Amino acid sequence: MDALVIGGGPAGLMAAEELARAGRRVLLCDGKPSLGRKLLMAGKSGLNLTKDEPLSGFMAHYGEAADWLLPMLAEFGPEAVQDWSRALGQPVFTGTSGRVFPIAMKASPLLRAWLARLNALGVEVRTRWRWEGFEGRALRFRTPDGPVELTPAVTVLALGGASWSRLGSDGAWAEWLAARGAGIAPFRPANMGFLVDWSPHMARHFGSPVKGCALMAGDRRERGEFVISARGIEGGGVYALSRLLREGAPLTLDLLPDLSTQDLATRIAKLRAGESIANRLRKVGLSPAAAALVQEFARPLPQGEALARLLKALAVPLAGPRPLDEAISTAGGITRDSLTGDLELRALPGIFACGEMLDWEAPTGGYLLTACLATGRHAGRAAARAPGSPKAGCAG
Template sequence: MAPLAEALVVGAGPAGLMAAEELAKAGVRTIVCEARPSVARKFLMAGKSGLNVTRDEPREAFVSRYDAPQLRPILAGFGPDEVQQWCRDLGQEIFTGSSGRVFPVAMKASPLLRAWLQRLVSLRVEIRTRWRWSGFAAAGLRFATPEGDRVLTPDATVLALGGASWQRLGSDGAWVPWLREKGVAISDWKPANMGFRIDWSQRMAAFFGQPVKGVALLVGNRRERGEFVISSRGIEGGGIYAVSRDLREGATLALDLLPDLTEDQVAARLARMKPAESTANRLRKLGLGKVQAALVMEWSRDAPLARLKRLPVPLAGPRPLDEAISVAGGVRWDALTPDLELRALPGVFACGEMLDWEAPTGGYLLTACWASGRWAGQRAAARITTA
C-alpha cells in the first residue's frame, strides 16, 4: 500500500487553517505548524471589538475593492455569500449591520474559532504550536521546536505566514529572506489601513481619544463620508483607513466639516449672525461640536470661518508598519502560478497576507485570506492526489 500523502501548512491564521481544512477534506494527511503558543492570534485580536467577517454587497462591487485582479477567480469561489454560509455551517449565526458589514451574532472571534478547530480535529488535522519555521533544509523545511530542530519533508507545502504588521502577534515578515534566497520575487512592505501622524499643539491634548463624526474626507477627487479618532499620535479609524492608500502615496487630505451644507448655505448662515459674535459661538451655531471646532482653531486659526468646507489636514506621514492593520507588498503575483504555487519552488504554495494585495477594512481583508487559503489548499491537494 502506498504511504498516505502528507501536506504541511506553515502558519495557523485564517488563511492557513482554511488551507488545512481543504487539504484534509481531500483526504490528505495535514500538519499545521504555528510559531506561537496558540493559533490565530491576530484573528482573535481583530475580533475583540466585533468580528467583521465580510461585506454584504454585490460580488462585482466587492471584488472591485481589491487592487489585485488575480484575486478575482479566487473570490469568485469564496466571496461574501460563501463566507456567510461557511459561518452558518459552523453553527455561527450572522447578521448584516447598517453599513453592510457582516458580523457573527456572538460578535467575538473566539466562538467561531472554537467551532472551526473542532471541525479540523474531526478532519484529523494535526496542529503543532511552538513550531517556528527557520528556513529551508537540504531535504525540506527546518523548524525550531521545544524538542530541538526538526526537518519536515511533505509532499506539498502551503505557506500562510502573514505580512509584517502586528509583530507581537506573529506577523513579522521573517520569512522574506528565505524565499528571496530561493529566487522568489517579493515587493517591499508598506503600511495599509493605518493612521497618520500629526504634530498636535498642547491644547489638543484635551481631545485625545475623541471621535470626529459627521465630516467628509476630501482626497484628490475622492469624497468619503466617515469618522476617525484623534489620538496623541495623530488620527486613525475607519474614515482614515478608507483613504489611507491614497494618502500614503502622497495625496493631500482636507475635511468638509459641514458636508450637508453648500458653501453658499454656510455663507448665508454666517451673514445672519451678529458681527460682534465670537468665532467659537459662530462655529457652535453652525452645528460644529467641540472636537470639530478645536480642529478648526488648530489648523486654521488665521481664517477659521473660511475653510469650513475644506480644512487642510497637515499630515506628517503614516504611522509605522507594525501599527498598521494590514500591509501592501509581499510575494509578487509574477512569482506565482494561477494556482498560487511558487514558480521557483514547485510544490510550495502561498496564500493570505503574505501575497502582494491590498484592500480596505470592512470584511475585505478576512474574506481574501480565507478565499486564498481555500484556493491554495485545494490546488495543493490536487497536486498531491493526481501525482
C-alpha cells in the first residue's frame, strides 16, 4: 500500500479508482461496516446522478465556488457522469425536468458494479476503520483489531461534511486538520428543511405534498414542490432556496404560477357569494394542502383581487433551518485558500481532500453528486502524480 483513501462515499471511491488506474497500491478505509451508505440513502427515492444541461447553466448553481470547481467539472461534468454510469452497466434516462437517473433508479446496482470494478483494480478495502487523527507523521485508526497507524506516500481524505452522522459524515476531522494548520470554514446546514410553528389545525396535512407551485426567496424563483411535515416544510423546492432562506431571505409562495394575478382575480370574481372558504379555494384550483396553508397564514381571508394577490405571494413565516445533522449536505469545510489547485492541503503536503469536505455547496438535483465525483477524480489523479516516497505523505 502506498496510497490511502479515507472515506468510502462517491468522492472517495472515485479517488481510489483513479489512484489504482495509475498503478498505485491503494487501501480504502471507512469507519462504517459498509461503503457508500449515504449514496444508498440518496438513492432510496431515485438516484439523481446529474442534471442534463449545458455546463454554463450547470455551474451557476455553485455560487461563488463556481470558478473554483469549473476546471474539475469541465473534465467530469454531466455528460461524463452519464457515460460513467453506462460504463458500469447502468443505463440512464433524463426526466422532464432534465434530471438524470439510472434506469434501475436505485443506487445499489451502481454501487455493486463500482465496488466490483475497484476490486478488479486491486483496491483493498477495510471497513470499521475509523480515522482518529494524527500521531506524529502517521494517521491513526481505530479498527476491530486495535489501533493502527499508517504513513502512506499519499493520502486522499473524502470524509464528507457534518450531516447524517449515522451514515458516517460527522465532521470530526475538522478539528484535527485545523490543528495542523488547515483553514476550516464553520459548518452550516444546506439542502435542509425549515421549521414552521404550525397551529393544531395543520396536523391532518402532515405528510402532504404541495405541488405545482413556485417558491420565491430574494431574487430567486423556483418551480417545484415541497412537503408539509410535523416540524415544518421540506423537499426539493425548499432545498433549491435553502441557502437564501438560511441567510434570512423571506419565503413566499405563488400557489398558482400558471395564472396571472388578473386571470386569477377574474376566476375569483365568478365564484358564488356565500360559499365556504374551503370551497372558494378549491374552485380556484388549490389542493387541500395548499388551501390549508392559505388559511394558516392569512386570516381573515381577503376577497376579490386582494385574494388573487395573496395566492400569488403567500408569505410563509419560518422559524429557522432544521438541525445540521438532519441536512442533506453542509456548507463549510476546508477553505479554498488552504488547498492547491490539485486539492492538496498546503499545510500537509501529500494529503489531498475532496467531496463535501471542501467549502462549497450546491442544491440537490444532481449538482451535489456530480461535484463530489468530479473533485474525487481530480484529487485522485493529482495524488497519483505526487512523489511516491513514503516521506511525501502525512507530514505536519
